[in-house]
Amino acid sequence: MARSKFLGEHGEVVKQENVPNIDDGSNQLEVAEYVDEIYEYYWITEAQFSSLANYMSIQGDVTSPMRGILINWLIEVHLKFDLMHETLYLMVTLLDRYLSQVPIQKNEMQLVGLAALLLASKYEDFWHPRIKDLISVSAESYTREQMLRMESSILKKLKFRLNIPTPYVFMLRFLKAAQSDKVLEHLAFYLIELSLVEYEALEFRSSLLCASAIYVARLTLQISPTWTPLLMKHARYEVPHMRQMIILYSISSVFCKMILRFHKAARKGQLKVTYEKYAGPDLSGVAMIRPLEKLPA
Structure with a gap:
């Protein structure tokens, strides 16, 4: 895909080769020399x-509303186990x-x-909850043996591939x-986390959901501006207006409209864990920010 130029905030042409590097080569934790290859893999x-x-x-006995209740x-x-963000998104993807x-x-x-939470925490986190603690939060509904068998079943069915590109x-x-x-940062993560419980969001690729949430x-x-040369380069879109970008993927503006609909419904919805989580000061209270009335024409 050609990505040679971008219209700037005032209509000027900005060449991508003039876009600054976002990676810090002096920080070894950023693995700047490999990051492009890593994301190409994703x-x-x-x-x-x-x-x-x-x-x-x-599924004959499970429905999409039941999925939403489970993920909520x-x-x-x-949150109770204070696990990392990476773990949350991998858990839902494995599920x-x-x-x-x-x-x-x-x-x-x-x-x-x-079992998906256990696997995700083992792969992504500094620690993982003990099986007996997971059984406890399920009100002793399962045994240790059942938990271990399900963990094994997930691994085998997914062919031990846990390096899945998640929204995170x-x-x-x-x-x-x-x-x-x-x-x-907190508002974008709030919007994408609201989509985790929504079955309809699975129709779309994680990368496009994230780009829409940021927009x-x-x-x-x-x-x-609402979109920049750096965002165009790293989100891999060719024109500055997200509603136009989406068309390049043969997908309509339903993307952003869906994200906005989730935002508007969060305060009144029944699945409110994410709303309550992001209403707190540690996450900038972004759940309290008034949603847009509508997207620009």
Whole structure:
């Protein structure tokens, strides 16, 4: 895809080779010499994964509203154990990948969710909850043996591939390109986390959901310009206006409209763990920010 130029805030042409580098080569933790290759892998892998849209068609005893209730509860469990953001997004991805391949009974839903949390924390976190503590939060609904069998089942069904590109990895990169402050960072993560419980969001790639969330967040905070050369380069879009960018992927502006709809519904919705979480001062209270009335024409 050609990405040679971009229209700046005042209509001037900005060449991408003049766009500043967002990586700090002196910080070894950023692995700046490898980061482009790492993200190229994420983009390629995301494109290779089959869509999870409509996967509930294989489930006879489980419904999409039940999935939303489960993930809302798992977000609360994740918060209770004070696990990392990476773990949350990998947990939901593992859950959906497994459910898209294996029909389960309704009484197994918490078991699958907790096993996905256990696996995600082992892969991403500094520590993982003890199995007995996970059983405890399920009100002793399962045994240790059941938990271990489900953990093994998920690993085998997913062929031990846990290095899945989640919304988190794209959001990190896009926010860095956005040169965001904490309020923009927290609002963008809030919007993307609201989408985790929404089954319809699975129709879209994680990278595009993240780009849409950042666009809506920048509009909400009245940040100008709403899209920049750095965002264009690292989010891989060719024109500055998100509603036009989406068309390049043959997807309509339903993307941003969906994100905005989730934002508007959060305060009144029944699945409120994310709303309550982001209403606190530690996350800049971004859940209290008034949503946009509508997207610009």
